[in-house]
Amino acid sequence: MRLAVISDIHVLGPGEAERLQRIALDLGARHSFLARKWNRALLRIRRRLWNWHPQFRETVFLKALDDIARFDADRIVAVGDYGGDAAGVGVSDDASFESVRRVTDLLRATFPDRCRFVIGDHELGKHSTELRRGGIRLESLRRCVENLGMPAWWMERVGPFHLIGLTSTLLALDLFLPEALAAEAPAWRQWRERQRDWLRATFSDLPGDARVLLFLHEPSALSFLDEIPEARARLPQIERTVLGHLHAPGLLPWLRLLARLPRLNPRYPIMRIISHGARGAHRWTAFRPVVCPAVFGAGHHFSGGVLFFETDPTGRLHVRRHRLPG
Numbered sequence: 216m217r218l219a220v221i222s223d224i225h226v227l228g229p230g231e232a233e234r235l236q237r238i239a240l241d242l243g244a245r246h247s248f249l250a251r252k253w254n255r256a257l258l259r260i261r262r263r264l265w266n267w268h269p270q271f272r273e274t275v276f277l278k279a280l281d282d283i284a285r286f287d288a289d290r291i292v293a294v295g296d297y298g299g300d301a302a303g304v305g306v307s308d309d310a311s312f313e314s315v316r317r318v319t320d321l322l323r324a325t326f327p328d329r330c331r332f333v334i335g336d337h338e339l340g341k342h343s344t345e346l347r348r349g350g351i352r353l354e355s356l357r358r359c360v361e362n363l364g365m366p367a368w369w370m371e372r373v374g375p376f377h378l379i380g381l382t383s384t385l386l387a388l389d390l391f392l393p394e395a396l397a398a399e400a401p402a403w404r405q406w407r408e409r410q411r412d413w414l415r416a417t418f419s420d421l422p423g424d425a426r427v428l429l430f431l432h433e434p435s436a437l438s439f440l441d442e443i444p445e446a447r448a449r450l451p452q453i454e455r456t457v458l459g460h461l462h463a464p465g466l467l468p469w470l471r472l473l474a475r476l477p478r479l480n481p482r483y484p485i486m487r488i489i490s491h492g493a494r495g496a497h498r499w500t501a502f503r504p505v506v507c508p509a510v511f512g513a514g515h516h517f518s519g520g521v522l523f524f525e526t527d528p529t530g531r532l533h534v535r536r537h538r539l540p541g
Contacts, residue, residue: 216374218524219288222459223509227269230310294459295335295432303349305340332365335432342484350394383436418445429456438495456502462513464506
């Protein structure tokens with residue numbers, strides 16, 4: 216079996232690229248001198264840390280597709296964050312939807328019938344540090360499932376492996392609900408319970424010799440998954456849990472370190488999500504996590520890449536990071 220994993224592509228369509236340029240100009244034109252200095256500093260840090268260069272992102276994404284094609288994978292699994300989410304409300308925003316559609320269409324056209332997709336946090340919406348607003352939206356989830364062909368959860372048998380894809384935002388819903396619309400909260404909880412019910416049934420029905428590969432976007436969801444008894448009972452059968460979100464695999468140990476620090480209770484949404492999400496990091500090791508890097512890397516100091524999974528003649532699974540230009 217050969218499997219390729221790609222994550223955090225963050226390609227910007229024309230609408231999102233134009234919007235981000237307007238946001239940058241607006242932040243640099245604030246009337247207060249201190250506000251201008253602060254916002255410009257934040258933009259510089261963001262560009263350094265997350266490589267905010269739209270043309271490079273698209274170029275390296277196309278390079279990744281060529282390298283995956285040469286690998287000749289049986290399945291290509293994309294584990295979330297396909298567009299820029301410039302409005303902070305996921306693909307309920309038309310410009311963000313356009314960006315994600317460009318990525319998913321190109322993947323499907325390049326690898327017909329071999330692509331599987333996991334929904335990332337930016338597909339559903341996430342509070343924007345630039346706009347100071349945003350959050351999960353039900354319309355984004357509906358569009359992902361109905362218009363983009365991304366099931367909220369799925370399972371497929373490939374050779375000896377059971378591939379299971381989950382939506383991490385639904386598992387870790389308590390972290391994201393404070394930024395949801397109040398009227399949508401009951402529906403979000405219903406979606407969470409539906410995924411939990413599916414998980415209980417799926418893990419209960421797994422054969423005793425099943426080999427499981429788990430795919431989800433955000434690592435904080437593992438703490439909530441560990442609270443489901445049927446999933447916890449199958450931990451010895453989970454050979455790898457593939458994550459995205461962090462952009463650089465080297466950040467995972469730092470989250471485990473953060474979990475050992477005194478508990479903080481910040482109010483700012485992004486800091487709250489990071490702080491609360493890392494509290495269960497000591498339980499993640501049992502899932503055997505491996506982080507797929509962002510295609511374009513993380514800033515100017517970490518090159519991007521994809522993951523290649525391959526079984527040898529003895530059936531042993533090997534994981535290799537394939538680097539892309541930084």
